[in-house]
Amino acid sequence: MNSKRNIENIKKNYSLGIIGGGQLALMLAEAANNRGIKVCIQTKSSNDPAGSKADYVIEADPLKVKGNKDLIKECEKIIFENEWIKIEKLNLIESKNVFVPSLESIQPLVDRISQKKLINRLNIPSPRWKSIEEFKSLDNEEIDSWNFPLMIKSYKGGYDGKGNRKINSYEDLNSFLETNSDECLIEEWVDYKNELALVGSRDFDGSIRFFPLVETFQKNNVCDWVLSPAEIDYDLKTFAINIFSSIVNELNYVGVMGIEFFYGDKGLLINEIAPRTHNSAHFSIEACSSSQFDQYVCISSGIKPPEINMHSQGSLMINLLGLKKNFPISIKKRIELLSQIKGSNLHWYGKSRESVGRKMAHVTFLLNEKNHSKRVEKSKDILTKVREIWPSPND
Numbered sequence: 001m002n003s004k005r006n007i008e009n010i011k012k013n014y015s016l017g018i019i020g021g022g023q024l025a026l027m028l029a030e031a032a033n034n035r036g037i038k039v040c041i042q043t044k045s046s047n048d049p050a051g052s053k054a055d056y057v058i059e060a061d062p063l064k065v066k067g068n069k070d071l072i073k074e075c076e077k078i079i080f081e082n083e084w085i086k087i088e089k090l091n092l093i094e095s096k097n098v099f100v101p102s103l104e105s106i107q108p109l110v111d112r113i114s115q116k117k118l119i120n121r122l123n124i125p126s127p128r129w130k131s132i133e134e135f136k137s138l139d140n141e142e143i144d145s146w147n148f149p150l151m152i153k154s155y156k157g158g159y160d161g162k163g164n165r166k167i168n169s170y171e172d173l174n175s176f177l178e179t180n181s182d183e184c185l186i187e188e189w190v191d192y193k194n195e196l197a198l199v200g201s202r203d204f205d206g207s208i209r210f211f212p213l214v215e216t217f218q219k220n221n222v223c224d225w226v227l228s229p230a231e232i233d234y235d236l237k238t239f240a241i242n243i244f245s246s247i248v249n250e251l252n253y254v255g256v257m258g259i260e261f262f263y264g265d266k267g268l269l270i271n272e273i274a275p276r277t278h279n280s281a282h283f284s285i286e287a288c289s290s291s292q293f294d295q296y297v298c299i300s301s302g303i304k305p306p307e308i309n310m311h312s313q314g315s316l317m318i319n320l321l322g323l324k325k326n327f328p329i330s331i332k333k334r335i336e337l338l339s340q341i342k343g344s345n346l347h348w349y350g351k352s353r354e355s356v357g358r359k360m361a362h363v364t365f366l367l368n369e370k371n372h373s374k375r376v377e378k379s380k381d382i383l384t385k386v387r388e389i390w391p392s393p394n395d
């Protein structure tokens, strides 16, 4: 792999700093290691997943500005592993131009309300929504037009369905509005057929590169497995690509972004935008000429990112979530057994604590069948084998 660095006059100790130390930071640090790029991370503890792959760890809560400043002192460019950041505080830091993407471009995406406002402003199809305030001022007739069930979503930190709640009736709605309505919005319920996701990158020159559009399969709001590529027609794919491009261009966004879509009778609707690397493109580590982590590392370190091509006809990525304490097969054994399945590429995140539903690892298989339905068939076979060893806690 080409490890030539293009940043001229690197004056600081590390080329890249990462705010956060979870599995996404781990895979970013691995991508940086592959290119010989030195990384420093800011995370609570060196024992966090990315700790083992970083050249240096600033042990500080990613939300603490003192740690952010220390990171800036050490690193040429700073990237984010997730959007749980305090933009207002980061904006006050003098050398804020070290962040990739810039704070201005990430700002509208860090909370759900501003995300939805952006989506509406660009006229991109998405589920109808209202803030709680606005909803409270509707009259009964207007509320009737919304139909139950409704979806309540929290403004922030709502990944993997955390903070989501289904409202089935007026009684539910009233008790919700009376008690804990702060920092939430109300969304119409969407009956979709498929969930799709598109991850891509945009570099400083404005060039956009895409990973294949994928189909994601969720259980209990959490991604269970991902099939790449999704079987969709050309028009739909073009529409998704146009949506992605409109958003990154509008924001002058540089880095990697993931967009989750619903697809059904109402066509393609944006569910959510993730201003970061995304679970739905983990397959790119094995299946593509450059992974989503490699793209972000290259772009932020001044290396021209490689074009993205898929090495195989398709791929299957399966999430391995934490199980109950008394699960009969130990983690060590589960990993050993999964590694023995032919074609498995296991990524263990090194989390010290297994709790139910926590993302602990994932496994990717390349699929060589030329035909989509054959790839689905093969995926179902593999899923059965994997789930015998490591079931989903959401089954």
Ligand code: AIR
Binding pocket: 020, 021, 022, 023, 024, 025, 081, 082, 083, 159, 279, 358, 359
């Ligand atoms: N993450 C961030 N947004 C969505 C996801 N999946 C990743 C980040 C973060 C980690 O999940 O890498 O650090 C947190 O995982 P956990 O298990 O500690 O909640």
